[in-house]
Structure formats: structure tokens, C-alpha cells
Amino acid sequence: MHFTKMHGLGNDYLYYYGELKNPSSISKRLSDRHFGIGSDGIITISPSTAADFKMRIFNADGSEAMMCGNGIRCVGKYVFDKGYIDQKKLTIETLSGNRELTLGTIGNRVNEVTVNMGKCIVNKPVLLDTSYGKVMVTPVSVGNPHAVAFVESITDAPVDTMGKELEHHPYFKDGVNAEFVQVIDRNTIKMRVWERGSGITMACGTGACASAAAAVRADLCDKEEEIAVCLDGGQLKIKVLSDGTVMMTGPAETICECEVEEQ
Numbered sequence: 294m295h296f297t298k299m300h301g302l303g304n305d306y307l308y309y310y311g312e313l314k315n316p317s318s319i320s321k322r323l324s325d326r327h328f329g330i331g332s333d334g335i336i337t338i339s340p341s342t343a344a345d346f347k348m349r350i351f352n353a354d355g356s357e358a359m360m361c362g363n364g365i366r367c368v369g370k371y372v373f374d375k376g377y378i379d380q381k382k383l384t385i386e387t388l389s390g391n392r393e394l395t396l397g398t399i400g401n402r403v404n405e406v407t408v409n410m411g412k413c414i415v416n417k418p419v420l421l422d423t424s425y426g427k428v429m430v431t432p433v434s435v436g437n438p439h440a441v442a443f444v445e446s447i448t449d450a451p452v453d454t455m456g457k458e459l460e461h462h463p464y465f466k467d468g469v470n471a472e473f474v475q476v477i478d479r480n481t482i483k484m485r486v487w488e489r490g491s492g493i494t495m496a497c498g499t500g501a502c503a504s505a506a507a508a509v510r511a512d513l514c515d516k517e518e519e520i521a522v523c524l525d526g527g528q529l530k531i532k533v534l535s536d537g538t539v540m541m542t543g544p545a546e547t548i549c550e551c552e553v554e555e556q
């Protein structure tokens with residue numbers, strides 16, 4: 294089986310063109326950073342009758358997610374760089390609906406992608422009982438579920454322990470991606486993430502959109518203005534429009550091609 298390893302700000306996935314018979318078990322096996330290739334999961338790309346291409350994303354634990362922001366930027370790069378398309382505007386079918394991409398290139402290679410991530414649904418903040426006491430989070434849907442917690446200091450946030458606890462909190466019946474956000478100013482936030490099914494990752498595109506949308510709803514950041522979301526792996530540019538639509542711009546990089554033994 295042939296995979297292409299790519300990443301968006303260090304959020305790395307293995308990309309496969311076609312449908313896999315058992316994507317969940319393959320994702321679990323290959324994501325292992327010692328007994329596999331090592332990644333945050335796998336993403337499959339295939340033809341679509343509803344869009345230019347279709348993508349599916351599987352976390353490192355094998356669970357399937359509805360959407361992946363860093364991943365969809367790499368899908369745009371994959372299909373353009375490998376010559377499946379030559380236009381720079383395309384749509385990708387996901388379990389959360391179709392998403393529109395605009396590709397930025399250097400020469401004949403994609404280096405940056407802007408994605409219309411659709412409307413983020415920002416719910417009222419909730420106070421959750423945790424082993425740390427009561428924790429206020431803002432539930433946000435970006436097609437996949439997020440819990441955004443605003444903190445004084447991102448460096449002190451217990452992302453590994455509290456993130457894991459929030460992922461499995463009974464309030465979130467399907468689990469949740471947990472973001473810890475420190476607001477720097479009205480156009481800059483810092484965010485670290487514990488991802489459902491993958492643990493701490495270097496970046497999370499949907500999580501960055503959820504964090505910016507929650508900050509705008511809390512009147513901590515400005516809508517219709519570019520918000521720099523600073524992550525462990527680098528920076529994403531997010532814009533939250535007045536109608537709730539969220540635009541995301543960020544890099545996409547190819548690391549290597551991999552041939553994998555079938556099991």
C-alpha cells in the first residue's frame with residue numbers, strides 16, 4: 294500500500310488515494326510512532342459525485358472523525374501537486390459537508406491553502422465537574438466537536454491530564470477535542486490542543502477555528518478581522534465572519550512517500 298506523509302503545522306497524517314478495506318485498524322497500526330510509520334492518523338482521498346474529491350479522516354486510535362482542518366489543506370496540496378487537478382479552486386466532500394479550497398502555490402507546488410470551514414456553532418459556555426473542580430468550557434461544533442477552555446497562561450495549562458479528562462467527560466457523549474486558549478489581544482490567541490482519538494497534537498485546524506469563534510462570541514477577539522492562532526507547530530490565520538462562517542488559511546507540506554506491507 295502506498296501512503297504519502299504530509300503535515301499541516303506538525304499535525305501529521307498518512308494520505309492514501311482510494312478506499313481502504315479496514316481503515317480504522319490500518320490507522321491504529323501505522324500511526325504508532327514505534328511499530329508503525331508514526332502519525333496523528335490517516336486520511337483517504339477518493340473520487341466524489343458531490344465534489345471534486347472526497348476525504349475521510351481516521352484518528353490514531355482508529356476512530357473516524359467528521360472533519361480535519363490541517364488535513365483538508367494537505368488534501369488540496371496532494372491532488373494538485375500529483376496532477377489530479379490543475380485548477381486552484383476546488384471542493385472536497387467531507388462527513389461534515391462540502392468545503393471550498395483556494396490553493397496558493399510556489400511554482401507548481403501548493404504551499405498555502407485557504408478553506409471555507411463553513412459555519413461554526415458556538416454554544417453557551419458550560420461549567421463541568423472535573424477532578425480539577427469546576428471548569429468552564431465553550432462547546433463549539435466545526436463539524437466535529439470541540440470544548441474551548443480560556444486560561445490565564447497557556448504554558449501552565451494541564452493539556453495532557455485535563456485534556457484527556459475532557460475528551461472522555463460524560464457531558465460529551467461522542468467524546469470531544471479539547472482546546473486551551475490564552476487570549477493575547479483582539480487579533481492574537483495562543484492555543485494548545487488535546488485531540489479526541491489522537492492526544493496532544495502540534496496543531497488542530499478545526500480546533501483553531503473553534504477557538505477563534507469562541508473568542509469572538511465572548512467579545513475577546515474581533516469578527517471580520519484576521520486572528521492569528523499561535524499553536525505548538527506554528528500559526529494559522531482565522532477569520533470569523535458576521536454570519537458565523539469561518540475562513541482558515543495555513544500551510545501544507547509533503548514529507549515523504551511510503552510503501553507499506555499489507556498485513
Ligand SMILES: N[C@H](CCC[C@H](N)C(=O)O)C(=O)O
Nearest residue numbers: 358361362363437497498499
Ligand atoms: N487535527 C484535525 C482535527 C481532527 C479531529 C479529530 N481528532 C476528531 O476526533 O474530531 C484538524 O486539524 O482539524
